[in-house]
Structures are given as structure tokens and as C-alpha cells.
Amino acid sequence: MFIDMHVHPAFYEPINENAEIEEMRHNVLNIHKNGTAPLVHIFNQMKCASLDRLCLLPEDYTTQVGQAVVTNEEIQRLVDLAPDKFIGFAGADPYDERAAEKLEYAFTQLKLSGLKLHPSRQHFYPNDAILRPLIEVCERYNKPIIFHSGVSIEPDTDTKYARPIEFEELAANHPNLRICLAHFGWPWVQETAMLMLKFPNVYADTGLLYFDNAYEFYERVFHHDIPVTWIDRSLRHQVMFGSNNPRFEQIRMADAITKLGFRDSTLELIKGGNALEFLNGR
Amino acid sequence: MVILKQIKLLTTGYNQFVLITKQVLELVQESNITNGMVHVITKHTTTGITVNESLECLESDIEEFLSRLVPEHLPYSHARILSDYGSTAGNPTGHLKAHLTGNHCHFIISDGELLKGDAQDIYFCEFDGPAQRTVFVQIVGE
Incomplete structure (x- = not known):
């Protein structure tokens, strides 16, 4: 089972009947010239990347932009289609x-499987009291949270809110809440590794490709910024494959993750085993 | 008279050769132009148009030939976030292969027939798929 845990379906054709909404999505997400994609194209992409499942993430920036960019109902519609x-x-x-x-x-x-939040764009610190009602609901229903972490190239984003160290109190105070620091908290990947070492409820995804090509950037981050052994030996149950498609390159990232020198058993965890535990609990 | 048509394609592979001879012939026939030219031009920069013999072995040889000239693993400059796209450009090999094949082909139309050799077929070449693609077919003549 190969799962991409970080996919934004904002430009999937079935939820883009309205040209004004599509234009809003291009501007709010700062993703341009990509058009909309029929599901058959998405399935072709999955096949080329050898992916079995995609985790679809919406964005509710109502306070910032006046409406949800992708609604929960639209996510449910897409899930119902496949x-x-x-x-x-x-x-x-x-x-x-x-x-x-x-x-x-x-x-x-709507039977959705977890919560996605973006501290930099939504302008809150992970330990803000304003988040407590949402955390309480996630804990009550045993649902995980994926937080954007590290840099964001969306407009109106303040990186200070999403530095990995800001998640420490949240992870410590809610040991039964599974949280994922998306994008591995780049550029603070060592801080992310530190949190994962301290807290088994902290996960990270591999949706990072800010410079160079997929292999070059993964090689830089997972061989030099942190050694491959840190994941292969110590954090192997907490890393999930994610591409951040369509901003980054799903097919090439899915290929590059297999070439970093992880043990086969670690690679299987990164490709899907950890995602299943993140979604369902250990 | 000038007639402009489009062929829409949904490719399924990362690199893929798609025969479009039949669609081009049909568009020429539908145009009722009996003497002139047909121009087949791809709309994209990571795809090509080429004319060759439609044989499985040749498709394989051409694909391997292009991959030898343009390997995936080299340190290309076109590997960075493009600010006007807001996304990563990771398809330098697609651009370079398209550069080699070119973006178009032309055929003469004479007495209502598209003049081509028996072994000649028109290929749309996908070098950064899967993707939604468009090919322009312009038929010019009388």
C-alpha cells in the first residue's frame, strides 16, 4: 500500500464547475497555469507514481479570505467518487x-478521517487556546491532525506560527493526539526530528521540494541535514510519504523516496504503514 | 481557405508515443480542402510531434535514444520553484526531448489526398505525462 498523505485537490474537475471559484483558488493558494484535472487524469498520475491512495486536504481560510478555499463537503464529494x-x-x-x-x-x-490546519496562513500558534475546542473534538473521535509546518509560499503566511518548536507543548500536553508536521517542518528539519524523538505521537510527511529536483532535495535533507540513519533507525514509525501535489512533483517524489537508502522495511512504513497507523491509531 | 481544428489527448504515461495519423486524416477529409497543406502543431513545450514508421521496436529505440541523450539524473538548471507558477519545475528532460523532436510536422494535400509515404505515421510525443494535451491542426488551401 503506497499512500500520498499530502494532496490538495483544489483543482480537481468535479469541484471546479465555477470559474470564479477556480480563479479564487489559484490566487489564494498561489498555484497558477495548472488548469483543472479530471479524475481520470489523477488516476493516471497515481498509476505512474505507483500510488494506491491519496489523502485529500482542504483549506478553510474563512477569516482570512472570506470563504473556505475547498470545503469539507467538496472533500466528501470527491471521496464518494473514488x-x-x-x-x-x-x-x-x-x-x-x-x-x-x-x-x-x-x-x-461526512465521515472525514482527520483535520488539516495551516498555522502560518490561519495566524495562530499551535498552543493557542483558540485551538482547544478543535483538539477536544479530534481527541474525542480519535482523529489525527495534519499541521502545515515550516515555510509556506502561499500569500499572507507568517512562518513564525509554524516553526516546529512551536508544536512542542501541544505534543506534550496531548500524548494521545496524533499530529503530523507537514513538509517535515522545513527548513527546521532537525527541530522536527527532535520532536519526533521526544514524542511518539508526532509524525512528519515528506512534502518538501523547495529547491532543486526531487531526488537532489530529498538527498540534501535526508542524507545531510539529517542523516538517513536517524529515520531508518529511530524515527522509522513516524515518517509518511507526502507530495504536496500539485505544488510539488508527485511522480518524481514518489520515485525519489525509494532511492535514499532506507531499509526495505523502513520504506514500506514510509510508503503506507505509518499512514495507516496515523489514520487509525496504533 | 484556412481551417483550424484541435485534437485533445489525455496521456497516461510519463513518456509516451501516441499515434494521431488517423485523426489528422479525418480532419483533412472533413475540411473539403483538396489542394494545400496541413500543419500539425503541439500546444506544449514538453511534448513533440514527429513522423516515423509505426513499429513497436522503433518506438522503443526512439524512446531509449532520447533517454540516452537526455538522462533523468543529470543536474539540470530547470529544477526549482517557478514563482509565476507557484510550483516546482522538475521537467527539464521533457523540455529537452521536445527540443529534439520539434513541435510540428507538415504534409501536402493534393487532389484530396494527404501525401505521405506508406511507412509514415504522425506521433504525438509525451515527455512529461500523464497530462491533458492539445494539438492544433491547421488545414490551408482550396
């Missing part, structure tokens, strides 16, 4: 007074 291929996460705006209620609805009625 339930054997798609895993759907919910979005939430922590500043919305009804956020916890809406998240509960997303878990119980």
Missing part, C-alpha cells in the same frame, strides 16, 4: 465560533 482511492480530511477555521461543531459534523456525518 472511495477506494481517496481519504478525506476536514478543514476548520479556528476563529469561527462554530468550528468545533462543524468539525464534529465533518467527522460524524
